Amino acid sequence: MTRPIGTPGRASWKEEAVGMVLGFAVLALLPFLFNDAYSRHVLIMVFIYAVVASNWDLSLGYGGVFNFGHLALFGIGVYAYGLLTKLMGLDPWLALVASGILATAAAILVTIPILRLKGIYIILVTFGFAQLVMQVILSQSDYTGGTQGMVRIPGLYWFDHNMVRDGKFAYFFLALGLLAASTVFLRVFVRSRIGAGIVALRDNEEYAIARGISLVRQRMITLAASAFFTGMAGAFYAAYQRNASIDVFGMSLATIILSMVLLGGTSTIYGAIIASFVLTVFAELMADFGAWRPIITALLIIVVMLAYPTGLAGLIRAGWAATAGRLRRTAPAARPAETT
Template identity: 45%
Template sequence: MNRTYLIASLLAALVLVCVPLVVSDPYIRHLFIIAFIFAVVASNWDLTLGYCGLFNFGHLTFFGVGTYTAAILAKTAGVTPWLAIPLGGLAAALVGLIIALPVARLKGIYVVLVTFAFSQLALQLVLSQSQITGGAEGMVRLPYLSIGEYKFIRDFKLGYYYVGLGLLVISTVALLLIARSPYGKALRAVRDNEDYATARGISVARQRITVLVASAVLTGVAGGFYAIYLRVAAPEVFSFGTLSLVLSMVLIGGAGSIIGPVFAALALTFGTEALAGVRGMEDARFILIALAMILVLRLAPGGVIDLLSRLRRAH
């Protein structure tokens, strides 16, 4: 990331910190929280797709595993939500390892098929174990976050806002450090030319396994926070609609940029919600997102971040 985008990102973070000071509407805060969660999921997906070139279509599995792990631990096992949320990330990392092992040496469409099959397997497991997961109806009335006598459900979403923002900041900083590290360079080498990477002593299989596990951790934590915040765990977290929305954030923002999917998540969350309020656009909004994704990929395959970079260099 160059200095311009670093400064822009820091200013954006400062603005987000100050938003609750001027926005008291709980619904607007709710949209920000949802955007923060999806920004974490999208940017972590970008680590495998954009940096390693691994077409992993099972990334939402990690999000769903984190969601249901936190829900089951918090409601059924009585674990405090503060502990259930990070344990969702641990469970997602374990699932990431299970998924990574069979795809470590696969290529192309086979990676897509296997990872997508795992997501459908997770969905069927949730639906079949209704005595634990609630089946198609999901789990409701999950415990909420609190600190002593301070209950997060009574502060007009202020507490959840800052927890979500904190999670996004931690995730983004961690991903940027990974991207700039020697490990990140090895991931890009695998993405650009596997044969060259192998000749340089880089294990393609090892990079794929570690990147899937690494991308699963904070995605699972985001899933756990999602469940505790909404107090609901439903099978929709594994749906194709959720997958396509998050994938559009990655591609429109810019695969291989980390920051791009974060800004795209904020823009698409508020954009789709604004369109939902327009009569006749409730369903058409998803068509518009698809068209936007096609246009961005046609004009700037690197996403909006790449387009902005080219415009800046032109001036």
């Protein structure tokens, strides 16, 4: 099968699907290799961060929209799940989906004032939106717990299986399933005609508009598409941790997730997922370094970005290309057919 002109090295749908299935099959084996609950907890957090980071890459990397309110969508998912299950008594599984829908509605709402803005103005508006959501939650302390947060939030269930005392086995596969569903959606989205239109607006806005692509419609679709699984990740986080804290709106978490997007390489989706593994696991390994841990992590990010501006995804592509080239050079040349 020949590749389309202008997309050298781009995997076909079949190749990408096979690679995705193999990748998630390997991840599904991890809880059998790591029997302790703490290691599984770290992996669950990796999956949650990977969902949020890869969806941020959709609006930031592919859409070129620096949506600094993306973590507010995660926080909305966290508190929506807590309020729907604890105060309204909604079934946790329904609340999980409803949280994603509410985050999508919030994304559409914040899109309205930034439809025709550019650059720093988008950052200011979306940052202000995140602060507004946080202040609303703080002001409704009778329902949200204010600065104390919400505790004893109902968790997810699976028939009669005790998901609290199984060594985090069930939550691991639920988190992995959420990441798999999010990744499939994102990859199908960016390879669709809508995804091509979003990239066209990012690369040459004037030319794309002249060709009939609507800036308003595409920007709204981009932010809405990046919000649903982000909100569901927030809901899953609340169900898993059994609490909701105002810290989810803090700059600390935003910095971590943004570092994952940039370190992994924007406009890749897979890069953000890989970086989520690297940074989360690396931070756990550096736990004994105390205050030096964020400094060492920052140095790692700087070194990788200086060596490979396209991030870990670029590093992996370069390594794969070098390996493939070496194999081609060492492969024996085909012998010409003998003539009689």
